[in-house]
Amino acid sequence: METLGIGLLLLVLMLVLLAGGLWIAMTLALCGWVGQFFFTATEPGKNLFSAFWDSNASWELAALPLFIWMGEILFRTKLSEEMFEGLRPWLNRIPGRLMHTTVLGCGIFGSVSGSSAATCATISKVALPELRRRGYDENLALGALATSGTLGILIPPSITMVVYAVAADASVIRIFLAGFLPGLLLMALFMGYIGWWSTRHPDRMPPADPPTSLGQKLRASGNLIPCTALIVFIVWVLVAGYATATECAAYGAVGSLAIAAWGRSLTVRNFVDGLVGATRTSCMIMFILGGAAFLTKTMAFTGVPIALAGWVDGMQLSPYALIAALVLVYLVLGTALDGISMIVLTTAVVLPMIQKAGFDLVWFGIFVVLLVEIAEVTPPVGFNLFVLQNMTGKDSNIIAKAAIPFFFCLIVCIGLITVFPSIVTVLPNLVMGPER
Template sequence: MDAVISAAVVLALILIYLGLGIWVFAGLFLVSITGLAFLLDMNLARIGTIAASISYRYASTWELAAIPMFIWMGEIIFRTDISNRLFRGLTPFVDKIPGRLLHTNVLGCTLFAAVSGSSAATAATIGKITTTELAKRGYDRDLSLGSLAGAGSLGLLIPPSIVMIVYGILAEVSVSRLFAAGVLPGLLIAGLYSGWIMVRALLNPEVAPKGSETYSWGDRLRGLGNIFPIIVLMGIVLGSIYSGISTPSEAAAVGVAAALVLALVMGQLTFKLFVETLMGTLRTSCMVCIILISAAFLSTAMGYLHVPANVAKAIAAMDLSPIGLLIVLSLFYILLGLFLDGISIVVMSLPITMPLATQAGFDPVWFGIYLVIMTEMGQITPPVGFNLFVLQGLTGDPIGRVAWASLPFFFLMLLGVAIIAIFPDIALWLPHLLYD
């Protein structure tokens, strides 16, 4: 069958299955099976062999061991007082900045992202504290929701990052280099978020009403003490990676051990909490891994149908400049982000976009950062925006309101992409400094 028709059928199947509300992993499996069975007339035994081979390959990939470890570390922080301490510690430092406590969303997510590789975990952990506190103090609801949704996505960009690990494995790029490359772009986008909050507060001071509290330097010193557990975890995890002491997978295990020790020292480590963190980790890890396997299966099916090769050929035939290619790819990723999660986007699209990017002269490490930012956008775009669902569950606000509040932060991410496209050394300087 003609490759263009095959591509259209696969896309239509994805939209139909996901539109029916089927679980993402089941929808991807069904698309793959349907495509191979009806478009290539492949028998079910052969399809089963392909699926089993892919499952075994991913189950035996050592680098993926970092995923449940980072999720477990996030669960420990989420269920202990460490996250509450983070909010209390940041509060005295933002009181004099236009926007005041709204910045705790951005700063809290930025710090938490440095010890958690998950966007949803970052938004949920910070959101369970800040949404209630900001509402009680009369802060603008939309700006509170939007800044939290946008900043929560930094869990994908600021290392350690589960999506970066997946990209590094599939693209055969050093995960340590990717982690280093994500630091400055992550801080850049966090700065854009805070800058927008300040602009909104200066234009309309009512979005961030002045509270009755005043903070001394003693309060700020005590605030540093509250932030200290997160700083320790950041130092242990990132320091062990960049010093060469451990690989990202090993650093994740070290981070879990450090989080457990901190919880023990703080007197919060109980057997019940230990079991709850394990169960939470099991649920989230299974979800991530099954999506990864199903998306890899779909990627393989698309390869059998020659979809990636033909899409790449069609785009190459446009004879686009590197900037033109980047614009086309950005539109492509924005479309994917409407329907798929970050890991699925990376696994599904990489066979198509990676050859195009390398042929156009883009550095694979830089392209990885670009791709992570594009997947971040998908976290705050309906109908399948994970961060939107998290905030809806936390606050009870309609999904439409959360999505509308997140829209300015979507455009700020686009601005961040434009900046690192014009100045690629923002992403590449630190990896070159540390590893060249």
């Protein structure tokens, strides 16, 4: 219990520092330093430098600024406006109309980027200004973007899934296949809530456009060709094995530049502004990643995640009570750790408990990924909240409040895959045969 007390103390310190207005990355790093200096025998200075270096000196992370730059190009040229104009007539009669582009865009882009932060930052840069300009409710858009951005780690390929597969000694391909149907289910839940909210608050939605004929819709769809071609190309080179996720990011940036130049909307000014904007956003995200990595090291040295998991194991719960307890454990850990760290630090203790209870490891992988998604929008260390806070200037607590209904959509999704595990297992079993 002493170890859990250390974790609680660090959490309280983090809340106090954040409430005082200290930078997010500095808050995380300072909490990590306090934890190591006072409660471990390690040297905080050396660990601080190594944490920042290890978290940022990554080939996979090179995809982040490239995808963000792609979003900046789409935002600063006519491409984003053309995309919305192409979607507008098709979504005009659906409750929520263009608000659904937040979910659809994150789902499609998430299948390419594999990163929650990149998905949230890129789609927010493109969608949020357009939705504001057209008169859509900003809080609904912020909540939808914060949570839909997490689809980047649920819809394959996903770095988080790879980390779990390695830690659990499970098939990466099976876990990738298992993520598709839950990803679609979650998108449907998000869009369902947007539609329900829109019918309940018609006064907070812009007026519907005049009805359009099929011919007008098809002509407007011509605006979708450039962005659709870019996304299809990126997905194709990834699926065909011609490029890694990082290389796909480079193709995306170059492709968006080429399309913008072809449409004569690329100028020296918006090219430079796009570079500056992408650099600013990327540095912000990487600085937060470094602070989170240092705090994660502190948690590992103090043994808080292992103590928490061991405490649950000692309760000798029934299988479904165990799942409920693990949901609470991962929600608590999500307030202080990033998703990958949650998986790395707990799997050694949690997986034997799961196997003993009779749960499938592939199913549990998707279960954990959904919990990591919740962690991405859980204060005080909800990473997508930080991304949107720095992009919009809105306080992270305001964004978290806007995300609450979508948070419950995530909980519903977890409940559905628990009651109906075949949602997760049917596709890998169909493609690869039942696991022996």
